[in-house]
Amino acid sequence: MGRFFKISELSKASGVNLETIRYYEKLGLIDAATRQANGYRLFSEKQLNQLSFIKSCRMIGFSLEEIKQLLELQANPHNRCEVADKLTRQHLIQIEQQIAQLNQIKAMLEPFIECQAEDVEHCQIIKGIKALE
DSSP, rough: OOEEEOOOHHHHHHHHHHHHHHHHHHHHSSOOOOOOOTEEEEHHHHHHHHHHHHHHHHHTOOOOOHHHHHHHHHHHHHHTHHHHHHHHHHHHHHHHHHHHHHHHHHHHHHTTTTTOSSSSSGOHHHHHHTTTT
């Protein structure tokens, strides 16, 4: 029989804060806790593993909706990998778009870096930002 955790223990073991665990449970990303006669909610190693998977997905930028889809796929090992592949390809396209946007922002900011003005009235950074309005 596996180990069981109170929510505070699950939080410590997973590195996920209490409110986030409750939120993930509400969204159905992790299985619901079992409630004991004394009112304590207990979580299993399965929920700890689910949290670990969610943390890994968040680390590489997947949205909660994407994570939900990946968890559903993972729950049935006989599913075809094509869905996960498609989801990951779409995610990579989004990342490439974000990188392009960040490069544009970087290019817009770089000319402002060497402002030599002594006061804000003549500051090229402030003038440059105002010109973007």
